[in-house]
Structures are given as structure tokens and as C-alpha cells.
Amino acid sequence: xxxxxxxxxxxxxxxxxxxxxxxxxxxxxxxxxxxxxxxxxxxxxxxxxxxxxxxxxxxxxxxxxxxxxxxxxxxxxxxxxxxxxxxxxxxxxxxxxxxxxxxxxxxxxxxxxxxxxxxxxxxxxxxxxxxxxxxxxxxxxxxxxxxxxxxxxxxxxxxxxxxxxxxxxxxxxxxxxxxxxxxxxxxxxxxxxxxxxxxxxxxxxxxxxxxxxxxxxxxxxxxxxxxxxxxxxxxxxxxxxxxxxxxxxxxxxxxxxxxxxxxxxxxxxxxxxxxxxxxxxxxxxxxxxxxxxxxxxxxxxxxxxxxxxxxxxxxxxxxxxxxxxxxxxxxxxxxxxxxxxxx
Amino acid sequence: xxxxxxxxxxxxxxxxxxxxxxxxxxxxxxxxxxxxxxxxxxxxxxxxxxxxxxxxxxxxxxxxxxxxxxxxxxxxxxxxxxxxxxxxxxxxxxxxxxxxxxxxxxxxxxxxxxxxxxxxxxxxxxxxxxxxxxxxxxxxxxxxxxxxxxxxxxxxxxxxxxxxxxxxxxxxxxxxxxxxxxxxxxxxxxxxxxxxxxxxxxxxxxxxxxxxxxxxxxxxxxxxxxxxxxxxxxxxxxxxxxxxxxxxxxxxxxxxxxxxxxxxxxxxxxxxxxxxxxxxxxxxxxxxxxxxxxxxxxxx
Amino acid sequence: xxxxxxxxxxxxxxxxxxxxxxxxxxxxxxxxxxxxxxxxxxxxxxxxxxxxxxxxxxxxxxxxxxxxxxxxxxxxxxxxxxxxxxxxxxxxxxxxxxxxxxxxxxxxxxxxxxxxxxxxxxxxxxxxxxxxxxxxxxxxxxxxxxxxxxxxxxxxxxxxxxxxxxxxxxxxxxxxxxxxxxxxxxxxxxxxxxxxxxxxxxxxxxxxxxxxxxxxxxxxxxxxxxxxxxxxxxxxxxxxxxxxxxxxxxxxxxxxxxx
Numbered sequence: 001x002x003x004x005x006x007x008x009x010x011x012x013x014x015x016x017x018x019x020x021x022x023x024x025x026x027x028x029x030x031x032x033x034x035x036x037x038x039x040x041x042x043x044x045x046x047x048x049x050x051x052x053x054x055x056x057x058x059x060x061x062x063x064x065x066x067x068x069x070x071x072x073x074x075x076x077x078x079x080x081x082x083x084x085x086x087x088x089x090x091x092x093x094x095x096x097x098x099x100x101x102x103x104x105x106x107x108x109x110x111x112x113x114x115x116x117x118x119x120x121x122x123x124x125x126x127x128x129x130x131x132x133x134x135x136x137x138x139x140x141x142x143x144x145x146x147x148x149x150x151x152x153x154x155x156x157x158x159x160x161x162x163x164x165x166x167x168x169x170x171x172x173x174x175x176x177x178x179x180x181x182x183x184x185x186x187x188x189x190x191x192x193x194x195x196x197x198x199x200x201x202x203x204x205x206x207x208x209x210x211x212x213x214x215x216x217x218x219x220x221x222x223x224x225x226x227x228x229x230x231x232x233x234x235x236x237x238x239x240x241x242x243x244x245x246x247x248x249x250x251x252x253x254x255x256x257x258x259x260x261x262x263x264x265x266x267x268x269x270x271x272x273x274x275x276x277x278x279x280x281x282x283x284x285x286x287x288x289x290x291x292x293x294x295x296x297x298x299x300x301x302x303x304x305x306x307x308x309x310x311x312x313x314x315x316x317x318x319x320x321x322x323x324x325x326x327x328x329x330x331x332x333x334x335x336x337x338x339x340x341x342x343x
Numbered sequence: 344x345x346x347x348x349x350x351x352x353x354x355x356x357x358x359x360x361x362x363x364x365x366x367x368x369x370x371x372x373x374x375x376x377x378x379x380x381x382x383x384x385x386x387x388x389x390x391x392x393x394x395x396x397x398x399x400x401x402x403x404x405x406x407x408x409x410x411x412x413x414x415x416x417x418x419x420x421x422x423x424x425x426x427x428x429x430x431x432x433x434x435x436x437x438x439x440x441x442x443x444x445x446x447x448x449x450x451x452x453x454x455x456x457x458x459x460x461x462x463x464x465x466x467x468x469x470x471x472x473x474x475x476x477x478x479x480x481x482x483x484x485x486x487x488x489x490x491x492x493x494x495x496x497x498x499x500x501x502x503x504x505x506x507x508x509x510x511x512x513x514x515x516x517x518x519x520x521x522x523x524x525x526x527x528x529x530x531x532x533x534x535x536x537x538x539x540x541x542x543x544x545x546x547x548x549x550x551x552x553x554x555x556x557x558x559x560x561x562x563x564x565x566x567x568x569x570x571x572x573x574x575x576x577x578x579x580x581x582x583x584x585x586x587x588x589x590x591x592x593x594x595x596x597x598x599x600x601x602x603x604x605x606x607x608x609x610x611x612x613x614x615x616x617x618x619x620x621x622x623x624x625x626x627x628x629x630x631x632x633x634x635x636x637x638x639x640x641x642x643x
Numbered sequence: 644x645x646x647x648x649x650x651x652x653x654x655x656x657x658x659x660x661x662x663x664x665x666x667x668x669x670x671x672x673x674x675x676x677x678x679x680x681x682x683x684x685x686x687x688x689x690x691x692x693x694x695x696x697x698x699x700x701x702x703x704x705x706x707x708x709x710x711x712x713x714x715x716x717x718x719x720x721x722x723x724x725x726x727x728x729x730x731x732x733x734x735x736x737x738x739x740x741x742x743x744x745x746x747x748x749x750x751x752x753x754x755x756x757x758x759x760x761x762x763x764x765x766x767x768x769x770x771x772x773x774x775x776x777x778x779x780x781x782x783x784x785x786x787x788x789x790x791x792x793x794x795x796x797x798x799x800x801x802x803x804x805x806x807x808x809x810x811x812x813x814x815x816x817x818x819x820x821x822x823x824x825x826x827x828x829x830x831x832x833x834x835x836x837x838x839x840x841x842x843x844x845x846x847x848x849x850x851x852x853x854x855x856x857x858x859x860x861x862x863x864x865x866x867x868x869x870x871x872x873x874x875x876x877x878x879x880x881x882x883x884x885x886x887x888x889x890x891x892x893x894x895x896x897x898x899x900x901x902x
Contacts, residue, residue: 056442062442062445120623120627123627123630124626124627124630126441127372127376127378127441128582128626128630128631130378130445131378131578131579131582131622131626132622132623132626134575134619135579135619135620135622135623136619136623138575138615138616138619139616139619139620139623141616142612142613142615142616142617142619143613143616145612145613145616146612146613152612153612244575245571248380248449251442251445251446251449252446252449252450255442255443255446259442284457284460284461285457285461287453287457287460288454288457288458288461290453290457291450291451291453291454291457291458292450292454294446294449294450294453295432295447295450295451295454298436298443298446298447298450299432299435299436299447302439302443
């Protein structure tokens with residue numbers, strides 16, 4: 001029985017259910033093509049936010065240029081698929097295989113850039129790191145503007161539509177699990193140590209620099225994959241799609257959902273991607289509401305909308321949520337000690 | 344050679360605008376170590392304030408009286424908005440991580456820009472900024488210089504000098520420095536920390552609002568989202584010069600302004616990116632900026 | 644058997660000679676204490692030993708392998724582990740997580756093995772969890788294993804720092820004022836912990852402490868530092884009678900007034 005439960009964990013059914021419901025509603029026409037596209041983009045945004053969480057939430061390094069890695073993934077994968085379809089016929093099989101290859105290639109190249117950028121960048125700390133990463137994002141964008149092969153500032157058009165909701169959903173699940181397993185390993189723990197106290201981490205044998213680079217490279221890979229999915233969904237990319245504003249979007253998703261937690265990243269990205277669409281009836285005012293909501297969350301909800309909790313299936317420690325409970329527990333214990341001392 | 348001189352003038356005028364804005368970034372960062380991403384939006388607000396003031400009162404009185412009045416009103420307006428933003432968006436976050444206040448700044452930025460867009464009479468379309476400053480072309484040794492350029496550079500220089508004196512030669516300046524070094528100790532020494540922070544914010548905001556008028560006078564197209572790249576470049580200026588340093592803001596502004604004008608003339612599409620290349624090179628060479636102090640080393 | 648050796652160790656910050664000519668040889672299992680007035684250079688010495696400051700003069704070696712120029716994490720890997728004067732826990736992580744981080748050398752699996760949760764990963768993690776729990780049980784902290792470190796009472800936080808330093812199985816343990824800010828009962832408890840550590844683990848201890856009574860009771864040898872110089876060295880009895888030490892603590896003439 002136990003092994004059966006181990007193999008068929010309830011979460012798998014929930015994922016399947018979510019998937020079937022969304023696809024089913026779409027087939028029935030209750031979710032129109034536009035909203036379906038928005039949901040797919042929300043999935044890509046979740047991957048981006050989870051990836052950003054590894055750098056900001058887990059390792060405590062502030063990055064403001066995450067869209068830069070996404071753009072590398074998007075452009076590289078678009079180049080790969082363009083080259084591939086110059087020699088291959090388009091069939092259902094080649095479509096999926098090429099997408100996979102393109103997306104992985106985009107991820108790998110983004111990771112390589114993550115490494116190249118991380119090495120000098122991580123010399124600077126804190127606020128300066130934010131500035132330098134912002135700079136790298138903008139520099140990458142400037143480079144795409146002058147590369148003729150990818151259309152320069154006008155953009156890269158004619159990318160085949162290979163991404164679909166199923167692909168995004170599968171890769172999203174892989175991202176969630178990979179990120180969870182990372183956090184629950186010695187590698188993730190070392191990154192947490194860097195976030196908490198880099199001097200103590202170093203004294204406990206954690207090579208801070210290496211772990212910062214590791215987090216950066218891992219996150220860049222994920223962002224690159226997300227970029228590849230995005231390019232093959234939207235079919236047209238241009239450098240200005242990946243501006244600093246895009247990077248700040250992900251920071252906003254992360255903080256709104258709950259920085260440091262995977263569940264918060266998922267929640268924040270989904271809600272804040274879909275919310276502006278639902279507020280469309282407010283026309284221009286929707287962005288004002290959106291901004292006010294963001295301010296409300298950041299001031300009054302320090303652990304984000306998801307309150308620093310984690311979905312149970314992730315099986316992660318969440319101390320923030322149980323914080324108050326534990327305080328009470330301590331107080332009780334101290335009282336007991338006092339009584340012991342009295343008697 | 345003449346071409347270079349002309350470019351230098353353009354660089355100087357752009358640089359003095361960046362320096363004014365950079366001053367605001369530097370003041371705020373210096374005192375509460377926060378990157379106020381919404382700072383440049385105050386410039387946009389200032390430009391629009393002046394635009395509407397001129398629309399309403401443009402016909403009345405002579406320009407010689409009206410323009411200074413508009414400037415003063417804009418300055419006060421900027422200071423007021425700065426005060427309100429600090430009070431309601433940033434103050435509740437004091438003591439939380441710097442990133443939290445950074446996200447709050449993003450929120451404020453989104454709020455200001457989109458609220459302005461929604462307001463009647465503003466909208467998303469660019470507006471033509473009125474000619475507030477007298478425009479006469481002056482010929483110096485064969486080079487054309489407009490009086491607007493001279494006035495802008497002069498006003499910016501005056502304001503910068505004023506700030507320099509305020510920060511280093513007055514009692515309030517000393518209080519600001521004290522708060523930036525240690526808030527708790529300052530408050531023990533009888534400094535009203537909250538008040539100092541509020542005033543600093545308002546000062547930065549007022550400078551930004553004036554900068555809006557100067558910007559509009561030089562480049563007479565204003566629109567709701569104008570803050571974006573200008574703000575980023577001013578911010579880069581502040582960091583290159585050494586964020587937290589007043590002189591650094593001036594130096595950084597001039598460097599970026601002049602560099603940008605020269606780059607624009609032969610590599611327009613990447614000049615923005617190149618600003619960041621310079622920034623990163625400077626930071627890697629000296630992590631606290633050109634005129635920044637030594638990075639405080641954490642005591643073990 | 645491990646041996647820590649410092650020869651003519653010194654450091655200069657600009658014009659200030661913070662520590663000068665520090666000589667130490669520590670044999671296995673010894674407990675050596677460093678005492679001295681505030682600003683005497685005790686913590687600076689610790690920082691040099693653990694690689695946080697680069698000494699400007701002298702030599703430093705563990706088991707004849709030089710430690711000069713090594714990064715703090717490398718020195719930790721060589722077998723030196725420390726606590727901090729101002730507590731530096733991973734404060735928003737759980738007590739258990741604090742210990743697990745320090746046991747990173749036990750985690751002998753690769754990045755991809757961790758991502759895919761191979762058998763090797765699972766075995767290693769199981770072992771780490773068990774060992775960490777055992778360690779907490781030994782020091783009676785198992786019931787707070789799930790608490791956030793910053794929520795622990797002050798004394799427990801100090802205790803956790805010591806346990807965390809031990810978790811990496813060091814050869815030499817450096818304790819920077821483990822009893823700072825504690826009352827006599829708590830000091831008693833810290834002494835108990837140190838005694839337990841010495842009994843259960845094959846580890847030498849280097850200790851900075853201000854509480855004389857505690858140092859005199861537990862130290863095998865004592866170094867006295869004043870203005871960066873070693874002014875006395877010896878057993879507790881020798882130190883207690885040393886006029887130079889009394890002078891350093893009470894000022895010139897202090898010794899006479901006492902008589």
C-alpha cells in the first residue's frame with residue numbers, strides 16, 4: 001500500500017486534473033483562445049519566477065537583469081529552430097523534437113552566459129549587484145539590437161509556433177521539482193547559508209562564491225528554457241521585449257507571491273499574469289489598481305500573498321508560516337522553566 | 344573641431360540634467376540606502392505640472408514674472424509629492440530589506456505613471472512643452488548656442504552648488520550625514536531622524552521636478568513614460584560618480600551626458616547599452632564608484 | 644593527532660599593529676584560552692587563524708600544512724571551525740538546517756544526483772539527518788530542532804553556534820567568548836558543554852573568554868594579550884600570580900593598590 005501511495009502520489013492527480021480542466025475548458029470554448037494564451041504565458045512566467053527565486057529568494061543575491069537570460073534563451077532557440085527547419089520537414093514529430101532541442105540549447109547558452117556574467121559580477125555585493133545585473137540585462141539587449149541575423153532592433157519574426165500548453169505544463173512541473181530538489185540538497189542549503197550570513201557560511205566551509213555562481217547558472221538555464229518556450233509561443237521577439245521592465249515584472253511576481261518560497265513564486269506569477277487580464281474592463285485604470293495592490297502587498301504582507309507557506313506536496317520546511325506558533329511554544333517552555341526554578 | 348565643441352555643449356546640457364537627477368538618487372541612497380526607482384517619475388510630474396500651470400495661467404502677466412512663479416510652484420509641488428510618497432510608501436518599510444523598498448519603488452513608479460495616464464487631459468500621447476525660457480541664438484566664435492542652453496546649464500549649476508553647500512556647510516547637512524552613518528546614534532543625539540529623511544526626500548523630489556522643467560525646455564516633448572531611460576541614465580551617473588557622494592553625482596552626470604552625446608553621433612542604437620558597459624567597468628575597477636568612499640567592511 | 648602551529652604571527656592595519664609576534668603550538672586534545680582586555684587583539688588573532696584576515700607576518704600551519712592565504716572555507720575544510728563573538732547563526736533557518744549546513748562534507752553526491760534524487764543522494768541525506776539529530780540529542784536540543792534559530796533564547800543560540808561548529812567534525816574548535824552576556828548559572832552550563840565536547844570528541848579547543856573564573860577552571864594553558872602582544876603564557880596558576888597580567892587588567896599601580 002505504501003509503495004502504491006509512493007508511486008501514485010495525490011499531487012500527480014491534482015496536476016493531471018488541473019491540466020485536464022484547463023485543456024477541457026478550452027476545448028469546450030469556455031476559455032477562449034486569448035485567455036488560453038494568457039494562461040500559457042502565465043506558465044512561462046512561473047518558470048521565470050521560480051528561477052529568479054533561486055537567485056533572490058534562496059541565495060539572497062539581487063538580480064535585476066533576469067530578462068536578459070530569457071532573451072538569450074529566446075533568441076538562441078529561435079535560431080536553432082530556424083536552422084533546423086531549413087533542412088527538416090515540419091511534422092508533428094519534428095516539431096516536438098526541435099522544440100525540445102531548441103529550448104535546451106537556449107537554456108545551455110543562457111547558462112553559459114550566466115557563468116560568464118556571474119564570475120566578475122559577484123565580486124560586488126548587495127545594491128551594487130542589483131545595478132550591475134541591471135546593466136548586464138541592458139547590455140545583452142543592446143547586443144541583440146545590432147545583430148543583423150536576428151533582425152536587429154526590428155525583431156526576429158517568423159518563428160514557428162511549436163510551444164503549446166502541454167509543453168509549458170510539463171516543463172513547469174520539471175522546474176518545480178528541480179528547484180525543490182535543489183533546495184533540499186546540500187547545494188541548496190549552502191545557498192541558503194550564503195543568504196542568511198555569508199561570513200558564517202564561509203566559516204562553515206561554504207565557498208560562497210561558487211554557490212552564488214551555481215545559483216546564477218542554474219537560474220539562467222531555467223530562464224533560458226522559459227525564453228525558448230516564449231519565443232516559440234509568441235512567434236515574434238524583439239530586443240525591447242526583454243527590457244529592464246520585464247525583469248522588474250518578475251521581481252514583482254516573486255515578491256507579491258512570497259519571496260523565498262516556490263509556492264509563492266507560482267502563486268504570484270499566476271495571479272499577477274492573469275489579474276490584469278481580468279481587470280480589462282477597467283481600461284487604463286487596471287494598471288493603477290495593479291500598482292496599488294503591489295504597494296499594499298509589499299507594505300502589509302511581508303511574506304507575500306501566499307504568506308510564506310509552501311504547498312504540502314513540495315514537502316519543504318516553511319518556518320515563516322509557523323513562526324507565531326513556535327513563539328508561543330517557546331514562551332510556554334520558558335514559563336515552565338521559571339516554575340521549575342521557583343519550586 | 345567646431346563639431347566637437349557643439350557636441351560638448353550638448354553633452355554639458357544633458358549632463359547637467361543627469362547630474363540634477365543623480366543628486367536625488369544619491370541623497371536618498373546615501374541616507375536610507377534605498378534605490379528610489381520612482382525618482383525620475385518626479386521629473387515627469389514636474390514637467391507636467393509646469394505644462395498645466397502654463398496652460399492655465401499662460402495668458403496672464405508677463406513671462407518674466409510668470410516663469411519664476413511657475414518654477415517655484417513646481418518646486419513646491421515636487422517637494423510635496425516627494426514627502427507624500429516617502430510618508431506612505433517608503434516609511435512603513437524602514438527596517439525591512441532593501442529589496443522590499445525597491446519593490447515598493449517599482450510600485451510607486453507604476454502608480455504614478457499609470458495614474459497620470461488615466462487623468463483627463465494627460466493620456467499616453469506626447470505633449471509639446473511650452474517655451475518658458477527666452478530663446479535667442481547667440482553666436483560665439485562661429486558656434487551657435489541657444490540662450491535656453493545657457494540658462495539651463497546655469498540653473499543646474501546653481502542648484503548643484505546650493506546642494507553642495509547645504510550638505511557640507513550647514514547644520515542640516517551635518518544631520519543628514521549623521522543619519523546616513525547611523526540612525527540609532529543620531530536619534531540618541533537628538534536628531535529627528537524621520538524629519539531629516541522626509542526633508543531629504545523632498546529636496547531630491549524638488550530637484551527632480553525642476554529638472555522636469557529644464558528637460559522640457561531643452562527637449563520639448565514630454566510624455567507619461569519619459570522617466571524610464573532618463574532615470575536609468577541618471578542613476579548610472581550617480582553610481583559611476585559614487586552613490587552617496589554629492590560631487591560624484593555631478594561628475595557622473597557630466598561623464599554620462601557628454602559620453603552619450605558623442606556616442607549618439609556614431610552608434611546611436613547601442614549608446615544606452617554602452618553606458619552600462621562603462622558603469623560595469625567602473626564598478627569592477629572601483630566598486631563604490633569614482634568618488635565613493637571605501638566600502639564599509641563588516642566587522643567579524 | 645593534529646597540531647596547530649603559529650609562529651611570529653602578526654597583522655598590521657595601516658599604521659596599527661593589531662597583533663604582534665603571536666606564537667602558539669597546540670597539541671591534540673588541549674584547551675588553550677586567550678584572555679586580555681578589550682581591544683587586545685584576541686578576535687583579530689581568531690580571524691587570522693580562520694582565514695578571515697590575512698596575516699601580514701609570520702607563519703601558520705595545521706599538521707605542517709601552511710594555512711596562510713587560504714580562504715576561510717578552505718581552512719574550515721582543513722579542520723578548523725569557529726564560533727563568533729556576535730552570534731552569527733543562519734537565523735531564519737531551522738536549528739536542524741543550521742546543523743545540516745555545517746555537515747556539508749558528508750553530502751557526497753553531485754549536483755545532478757541531487758536534482759534527480761538518486762539512491763546515493765537519499766542515503767547521504769538520511770545519514771546527515773540522523774547524525775544531526777543525534778548531535779542535537781546529545782546537547783538536549785532535539786525538541787527545538789524545528790524552531791527558527793533566531794527564535795531561540797540567547798543562551799541556546801550560543802549553544803547552537805558551538806554545536807554547529809562541531810557538526811563539521813573539526814580537529815580544532817575556536818570559541819569566541821561563548822559565555823559573553825551570560826549569568827553565572829548559564830556560564831556553568833557553557834562549562835558543562837565544553838567539558839562534554841572534550842569528553843565526547845577528539846578535538847582541541849582554543850577559547851577567548853572574559854570570565855576569569857571560567858577560564859581558570861577549564862583551561863590547560865592561558866595566553867594573555869595586551870595591545871596585540873603576548874605578555875604572559877602559562878598554566879592558570881602561573882597566570883594568576885603574574886604581575887604583568889594584573890597590570891594589564893587593572894592599569895599601572897592597580898596591583899599595588901590591591902595589596
